[in-house]
Amino acid sequence: MEEAKIGFIGCGGNASGHMNTLENIDGARIVATCDIDENRANAAAQKHNANPYTDHRSMLERADLDAIYLSLPVFAHGQPELDVIDRGLPFLVEKPVAIEMDIAHQVEEAVRKADLITCVGYQLRYLGATKFARQILAKNDVSMGIGKYWSGTGRGNPDAWIRQMNKSGGQLLEQATHTIDMMRYLLGEVEEVHAMQTSRVLTEIDCPDSNIVSLKFENGAVGSLTAYWAFDNGDWSHTNVVDVLYKDQLINWNPSRLRIKENGEYVDKTEASPSIDEVFVGAVRSGNRSQILSPYADAVKTMAVSIAANQSGCTGKSIKISNLSN
Ligand SMILES: NC(=O)c1ccc[n+]([C@@H]2O[C@H](COP(=O)([O-])OP(=O)(O)OC[C@H]3O[C@@H](n4cnc5c(N)ncnc54)[C@H](O)[C@@H]3O)[C@@H](O)[C@H]2O)c1
Structure with a gap:
């Protein structure tokens, strides 16, 4: 064509x-x-x-x-x-x-x-930093991953759809989905989640402002994600950060670079990538x-983790992804 x-x-x-x-x-x-x-x-x-x-x-x-x-x-x-x-x-x-x-x-x-x-x-799957992270982790057994997405709700209009739980699914579904997707992409499939949520700052909307999610991966690794939605609207530097621990090493990923230790020194790695x-x-x-890294069926798995975490936050119970209904 x-x-x-x-x-x-x-x-x-x-x-x-x-x-x-x-x-x-x-x-x-x-x-x-x-x-x-x-x-x-x-x-x-x-x-x-x-x-x-x-x-x-x-x-x-x-x-x-x-x-x-x-x-x-x-x-x-x-x-x-x-x-x-x-x-x-x-x-x-x-x-x-x-x-x-x-x-x-x-x-x-x-x-x-x-x-x-x-x-x-x-x-974010297409970025140079992500490619380097995947190359390193493919050769190593990962034990733990820690993700973070701290942002503002980002919209001036208090009635914006993003600020309504039944229209956006809140921060875990609408925004931190990127971090959850990256944790899946780097650590593997998620088997089970347990979440705690609260709202002590964004009391005017019905979405939680603070989310802590524990994750168990199918390969035995464990992880945690914190997502905070009442942060400074203009500051994106604490969104989409993932640390992964393996052996005695750590990789620190964000969209702009992968930080790893080489010969005792931390170095940053990235490279140009297609959009x-x-x-x-x-x-x-x-x-x-x-070359497509996130076809529809794969993205449904990322969505399921957010939905399960929101359900767990409401019920106080751990949720196995395989038992998720709606
Ligand atoms: N990948 C990313 O990094 C990224 C970044 C920002 C937003 N997004 C996603 O993009 C999507 C849109 O976000 P946005 O910030 O542009 O929202 P937005 O509210 O600015 O735009 C959505 C538009 O869709 C229109 N719309 C609603 N229903 C429609 C319909 N049935 N037919 C045609 N138009 C319809 C609305 O009128 C509106 O103009 C969301 O899913 C959001 O999560 C992704």
């Missing part, structure tokens, strides 16, 4: 980042933008020389498309994906993939049946999905 013609469902803040990146990727062209907010659909269409829509079904019916991006509030996932799958189009969907496991499993099954190329927005958008467009054009 010479050029991948792309449509967007959801034209908010995150989508505009992807659109700007796509403008600089050879062989990618944004042809249609859809948002239920007409102003957003129009603004994106004007900026990227595309056709605007306010209903994704009309866009799917009328536009000549090769692939779709879905960048929606967490609660809005499900039907849009099923309609994209019906149309037989590959898609990149933002994390987390849904608000409830039933929705995610329904989409996962439809993707499997249609055998479509999918990619979920866990872009998730380049990888997705490349897969759509070539039909070869081998």
Whole structure:
């Protein structure tokens, strides 16, 4: 395929980042933008020389498309994906993939049946620092991982969907999902979680501001994650940090670099890497999905860890991922 013609469902803040990146990727062209907010659909269409829509079904019916991006509030996932799958189009969907496991499993099954190329927005998997971490850990038995995601809720509007538990799933599902995904990617599959949650600062919303999650991995490793949501809004330096302990060593990962000890000195490692958008467009054009590191079915496993942790936080009981219902 010479050029991948792309449509967007959801034209908010995150989508505009992807659109700007796509403008600089050879062989990618944004042809249609859809948002239920007409102003957003129009603004994106004007900026990227595309056709605007306010209903994704009309866009799917009328536009000549090769692939779709879905960048929606967490609660809005499900039907849009099923309609994209019906149309037989590959898609990149933002994390987390849904608000409830039933929705995610329904989409996962439809993707499997249609055998479509999918990619979920866990872009940290593609980074140079991550590649180095995986190379080191592949040669070593890992015993413990510690993740951290401390941020603000990041939105001025107190009624924003992200600040409502039934619309975003709170910090563990909406944001710390990146850290959970990285812990899965570096340490292995999660077998069981136990969480404690409280809210002593963000008392005006119904999401916990403090989350502590203990994790047991299938390979026997253990881990912990702390996620705090009442932190300084402008400070992202404590988000997505993962320490992994193995033998008498430690790797300290964050998106910008991997810190390890070599010959008694701590050194930082990273290297340039393709963006998730380049990888997705490349897969759509070539039909070869081998470079996609987080297909839909894999991302459902990351989602399950957050859902289980939220359930554990509510019930006070440990939850085995294999027993998770919804
Ligand atoms: N990968 C990352 O690092 C990253 C970063 C930021 C956000 N995100 C994710 O991107 C997604 C969107 O986040 P955002 O910050 O852009 O939110 P946003 O609220 O700015 O944008 C969402 C847009 O979707 C539109 N929308 C809602 N329902 C729709 C529907 N049925 N059809 C068409 N449009 C619809 C809304 O009107 C809104 O414009 C979230 O899942 C978020 O977690 C990912």
